């Protein structure tokens with residue numbers, strides 16, 4: 438379980454997250470939706486310990502992320518919005534480095550590398566340096582790095598952005614398989630069909646706050662809409678998502 442409790446964050450005096458609170462249940466896939474600038478990346482970076490909150494706290498089970506970052510890191514896999522791969526290393530070397538940083542060695546290390554290589558179909562890339570990798574190849578390596586130590590919680594920021602159909606499909610199948618294995622997953626996305634397909638629960642953010650939460654079906658019932666995109670627009674932008682205003686602007690005087 439991930440619990441975000443009363444988190445505030447501001448940049449240069451400008452509030453970005455206001456008293457943010459929600460929980461992400463174990464063994465489920467939860468999606469974080471919001472317009473550009475709603476605060477999703479800031480929220481995910483605070484959960485992963487990359488950024489500190491001004492106040493409030495984040496718990497992974499009973500671990501406070503800010504107080505015990507090392508323990509939190511062992512429980513977390515992160516696919517962030519700014520992936521830096523070490524371009525001089527091959528995929529095998531890169532993943533081995535991260536696995537060792539997570540405490541794996543000897544037979545357990547070899548087993549972890551073999552397992553992630555076959556699970557994410559990394560065979561063709563395994564001995565290539567990551568310099569020049571395509572977007573899809575980079576995503577596979579980032580996901581492998583996030584998963585190599587088999588974390589209980591996986592956080593992904595717009596993981597299918599820039600991926601082709603097959604790469605996005607591989608990623609979605611991997612997330613569904615991980616859920617079946619009990620991993621707790623929180624991801625942000627702007628792709629509504631993907632969110633509808635994957636998510637047990639959806640959190641809608643607007644202006645640094647949660648303005649709606651529930652299963653896609655519950656959100657539809659709550660808003661009186663018949664699909665997730667309309668429910669999202671109703672919650673995040675108000676009922677019409679600005680369509681009414683646009684119609685009025687277009688209407689002759």
Ligand SMILES: Nc1ncnc2c1ncn2[C@@H]1O[C@H](COP(=O)(O)OP(=O)(O)OP(=O)(O)O)[C@@H](O)[C@H]1O
Pocket residue numbers: 448449453471472473474475476477478479480
């Ligand atoms: N390091 C920073 N310094 C100053 N402002 C920041 C910083 N990081 C984020 N912000 C601001 O905080 C707000 C929320 O940004 P954030 O990246 O969390 O939004 P988002 O919901 O992830 O948006 P998007 O969907 O466009 O990725 C934005 O107005 C952004 O400009």
